[in-house]
Amino acid sequence: MGILIRPARLWCRSVIMACMAITLVYCQGQPAETDPEIQNGSSSGGIAVDTSPETIAAGQDLYMENGCGVCHGRDGSGKGPLAHTIEPPPRDYRDPSAYKQGTSVAEIADTIAAGVGGASSKMPQYLHLSESERTLIAQYIVSLQHQ
């Protein structure tokens, strides 16, 4: 009997420990912005990373159709034709530490709808895009990270 109960207790204990760890992380403020470990998992911010060629191609098409490349560059380097006229400059998507509002698919999809806050920011809001369109563009941007 004792042998049967023990693993269950251990399991219970590790669940409690995991809950405590999660609570701790969330109580520490804004982990999504400060801890790159949390953002760069295979599933980030509730939307799984999708690296299929179809998704990336569809995201890239939307990215170009909506003029993102004018500022951010076709390759996401942040060096589009307009970039030198803008301060603060457009992001280099390839560098995860450059993002202010998070690097996950869900966070980038939110950024596309909301723009970047602050009166001085030139990152526009794209309210006409549907959530699935924003998600496809975000998948494309995530595929450029770490390149």
Ligand code: HEC
């Ligand atoms: C008019 C130029 C311009 C266009 C067009 C533009 N952006 Fe930006 N974007 C910026 C600038 C400037 C920043 C940096 C904002 C800042 O730091 O205040 C930025 C930042 C970002 C960021 C990073 C936000 C963060 O967390 O720091 C993402 C993601 C992004 N843009 C995506 C897009 C997408 C996707 C499109 C097209 C749908 C787009 N942008 C179109 C200028 C532009």
